[in-house]
Amino acid sequence: MKRPALFAATIIAALSFAAAVPFLDEPQAPPPDHLTADSVIVEKSMHRMSLVKDGQLLRTYRVALGRGGPEAKSREGDARTPEGTYVIDRRNPRSCCHLALHVSYPSAADVGAACARGVSAGSDIEIHGLRNGLGWLGRLHRDMEWTSGCIAATDSEMEEIWRLVPDGTPIVIKHWPAALTTRAVGAAMRRQWLEPAAALQ
Numbered sequence: 345m346k347r348p349a350l351f352a353a354t355i356i357a358a359l360s361f362a363a364a365v366p367f368l369d370e371p372q373a374p375p376p377d378h379l380t381a382d383s384v385i386v387e388k389s390m391h392r393m394s395l396v397k398d399g400q401l402l403r404t405y406r407v408a409l410g411r412g413g414p415e416a417k418s419r420e421g422d423a424r425t426p427e428g429t430y431v432i433d434r435r436n437p438r439s440c441c442h443l444a445l446h447v448s449y450p451s452a453a454d455v456g457a458a459c460a461r462g463v464s465a466g467s468d469i470e471i472h473g474l475r476n477g478l479g480w481l482g483r484l485h486r487d488m489e490w491t492s493g494c495i496a497a498t499d500s501e502m503e504e505i506w507r508l509v510p511d512g513t514p515i516v517i518k519h520w521p522a523a524l525t526t527r528a529v530g531a532a533m534r535r536q537w538l539e540p541a542a543a544l545q
Contacts, residue, residue, distance in 0.1 A: 374504065375402055381508050384432070384471075384515040386495060388414060388425060391486070393471075393495060395508055402508060405501050408486050410493035414519065417449070419458055420466035423492050425517065428454065432471075432513045435506070442473030442499040443506045447515060471495045471509075473502030 381395035381402055388409055395402040412423030426449045436444040450458070450465035458465035472494055474485055479499040490496070495517075497505060 375508065379508065380510050381513055384509060384513055386425075386515065386517040387520045388427070388517065389519050393497070395505070403504065405497050405505070406483075406486055408491060408496040409489050410491050411489045412493065416519070417454075417466060417469070417493055419461070419463040422466070425491075425493050425495065426450070426454065426469055427517050427519060430469075430515050430517070432509055432511055432515060434511060436470075439470070439472055441470075441475050441494075441496070442479060443502045444470040444472040445506065445509060446470050447495075447517075466493070469493055469495075471497070471502075471505060471515075473497060473499040 379397060379402060381397050383396045385394045385396060386392070386407070387394075391406050391409065393405045393407045395404075410417070410423045410425040415424055416427035417424040426447075428449070428451055430448040430451065432445045433448045434446045436446065447469040449469040450467060454465045472491075473479065474481055474496065478485075482498050485496060485498065
């Protein structure tokens, strides 16, 4: 099975488990030092980001998203969180927010769609903590969408994410309405990744 199919299978298995797990606001015991995630899943409608390793859920975080609305990012400056499949391609320990993992948005497809509309696709989408100096807000930051299109966690969560997510990790960002069942999500992902990958074999 080729890598896209393996990746899709991993995500589908993780979602089946993640759907049954509530958000844990209390501190959790840290994962073993040797563990790192092999994929990240963001479900925008549920404000949930999951870290996955070999089809098993490592961590789930409740996150804040772009203040521009629930729709997918379509142009520079719309303050929306993009949707699609990307990669964590670099990190910034000196970000204006507490640590930052850069997401490889825009993809070629994002650039093409924006060009067709005569606009710039934008850039600089990250997973990050709170603005420097505002870490004391903690979980309160989740009460509103406040980022410019990025994905935000608390500072303590971001420190853990920073350790668990290496550069090169794939990240899938989808809307996935909360009413959509895990089975329906799995079927949609099979249509998007598994079936096209099988056709290439």
